[in-house]
Each structure stands twice: as structure tokens, then as C-alpha cells.
Amino acid sequence: MFFNAKSVSLLLALCVGGVTAAFLSIIPDVSKTGTLVGLMISFSSTFLLTYFVLEFIFFKEIGNIHRQIHELRSNQTAKDVHPELSKKEKNPIVGIKSQIKNYAKMKEDEIAQLKQMEQYRKEFLANISHELKTPIFATQGFILTLLDGAVDDKSVRDRFLKKAAKSLNALNILVEDLLTVSKIEAGEINMEFEEFDLQIMIVDVLEQIEQKAEKKNITVSLEAPSDDPIYINADYNRLKQVVINLVVNGIKYNHKNGWVKVILDVHEDTVTIAVKDNGMGIPHEDQNRIFERFYRVEKSRTKKQGGSGLGLAICKHILERHDAVIQLESVPEEGSTFSFDLTLVKEEEYEDSEL
Ligand SMILES: Nc1ncnc2c1ncn2[C@@H]1O[C@H](COP(=O)(O)OP(=O)(O)OP(=O)(O)O)[C@@H](O)[C@H]1O
Ligand SMILES: [Mg+2]
Secondary structure, eight states, X not given: OOOSHHHHHHHHHHHHXXXXXXXXXXXXXXXXXXXXXXXXXHHHHHHHHHHHHIIXXXXXXXXXXXXXXXXXXXXXXXXXXXXXXXXXXXXXXXXHHHHHHHHHHHHHHHHHHHHHHHHHHHHHHHHHHHHHHHHHHHHHHXXXXXXXXXXXXXXXXXXXXXXXXXXXXXXXXXHHHHHHHHHHHTTOOOOOEEEEEHHHHHHHHHHHHHHHHHHTTOEEEEEOSOSSOOEEEEEHHHHHHHHHHHHHHHHHTSOTTOEEEEEEEEOSSEEEEEEEEOSSOOOGGGTTTTTSTTOOOHHHHHTTOOOOSOHHHHHHHHHHTTTOOOEEEEETTTEEEEEEEEEBOOHHHHHHHHO
């Protein structure tokens, strides 16, 4: 619709001019020239007056409001705004309507997002207090018992001191993990990418974890297509942290005499790393949530198997920084497979970079 100062003034001037001419034409004393002059005067004066009022008062003010909303939306200050409005928005009334609609939608989305963040924050605080409380209370308990007299019995004293040290160690790991998560989330940790052989790293991890596995009589093995090196470009230590957490989870959430396999599948440009176990598995309803901070499957929590529940959240973040997505397939009481893909560095490229 042509709803602007010029067209509205023209329409109004035509009406007023027409009415004036019709009125003058029915007066017998007024000549044709007089009617024409009357028509022209009323037409032009109505046009000018209406145009002036609309353009310089009404539309100018609406235009200002329109521009202010525009500025507000683009989060800019009045100074650096050059209100080049789109064609559609040249009509300030149409523009103002769509701007207000968009603005309201934007604010609605923002409010929903803030509410969700608030919910996360509440859950996070509740979880963190719970996680911190457990080792602090345990340590406090051991120390108070010692102070109450148990300190005189050498064997009890040593046992309780060791337990207190273990709880403090758990507290330290929790705080370290929390720092890692918050630093990665804030983008403060830079990955140190380097090229290395994935097989060597995995063998290193398995050697490191051997003892833990032996305690539960769990077999941990590597399955790779061959002994040939598999070169990738990644942050060695961080990726090792990912594989360690996945393999340790496979051991922790497994039954005695179980197995954990690290399976490497080499494709044309990528390698799939899968950590498979025949342990407890993860119920379907928990599968989407176990990558959240502190989330643990209730069953395993009660069995006191779990650590801080931050391991998979850290893994997910680290892998995201490697452009990889962690996948999970799990069947309760049958086992779980966590897997992700990394880009291969071709042998020639690796040799070139070594020169
Ligand atoms: N292989 C698995 N089999 C069964 N359940 C698993 C497995 N891996 C993880 N889970 C479940 O997912 C939860 C989250 O795992 P995550 O590694 O994040 O934490 P955690 O092992 O409890 O503690 P952390 O790794 O910080 O020491 C675990 O508590 C467990 O309930
Ligand atoms: Mg873990």
C-alpha cells in the first residue's frame, strides 16, 4: 500500500479540491475560471499543508522511533548508526510493525535461553556442592575420629590418615577437573596440535591402565588393522586424557573378568577410534545425558564406582576442539561402545613435516 506523506497529501488535496470545485460550480455567480482557480488554490494549499504536517512532524517522528528500535535491535549506539532502511522499511509504519514483531521474538528467545541457563546454573551449583561435600565430610570424619582418641592406636591412625589423604586426593582431582571444564568452556585452553602415531599413544594408555584392569581381572586390548603407524594431528596429552577416561570407564563400569577393547578402524581420510566394553551398559534414557557435567547413571553412583562425573563432559569438549563428535552405542547389561573419528595425516605429509 502506498502509505507515505506524498500519496496521502495528494489524495486529500484531490478530495478537498474536488469538493471545493463542486461547491463553487453550483454557485451561479462564480465563473468557470473562478471555479478552476478555487480548485487549484484549495488543491495546492491542502497538498502543501498536509504534506508538511505528515512529512515533517508525523512521519519524521515515526521514522525516529523506527530507527531507535532498529538501533536497539542491532545493539548499537545512536552515534554509529547509519539508518539505511530497506525498501520495505522505507514506509516507517510497515517497518515499525515488523521491527516490533522481530524484536519481541528476539527477546522471547533470549528470555527462554536465560531461563534455561538459570536452570543449568542451579543444577550445577547443587551438583558441585554435593560433589565437594562428599570428600570434605569424609576427611573431616577421619580427622575427628583421630582427635577423639583413635590417634593412640598406631594401626587405626595410619589407616585413617591414609583414608583422609585419599579423600583429599579425590577433592583435588575434582577441583582440577572443574578447572579444566570451565577453562575449555571459556575457550581459555588452547589445544597444542602435533602430528604423532595414534597406535603408540594407545599402547602407552593401555600400559598405564594395566594395573587398574588387573585388579578387576579385566582384559584390555588393542585391535588395529596392522602394526603400521596411524598418523594424526591432535593435542597428544588431551587426546590421551580422552582415551584414558573412556578405557577407565570401561573398566570401572564393568563386571569382574570383563573386557575392554580399543578398536582402530582406518578409512581413506579418517580413523575411527572405538572403546568397547562388555560391562553394565547405560540405560537408554541416560544415554543423551551422560555427557553433561556431573551426570552419572544412578545405579553406578550407588555402587560408588563413579568419580566426579566430569570425565565425559571433558572428553566431549576436547573432541569438539578436534572437530570430532563422540558417539555412544550401549545396551544395558551387554556393554557400551564410545567412538569418534579423527582426520588422518597421510604418511607422505607426515614425512614432509618431519624433514
Ligand atoms: N563404559 C561405561 N559403561 C557404563 N556406564 C558408563 C560408562 N562410561 C560412563 N558411564 C556412565 O556415565 C557416567 C559419566 O561418566 P564420566 O566419565 O563422565 O564420569 P565418572 O566416570 O563418573 O567420573 P570421572 O570420569 O570424572 O572420574 C558414569 O558415572 C557412568 O554412570
Ligand atoms: Mg569417567
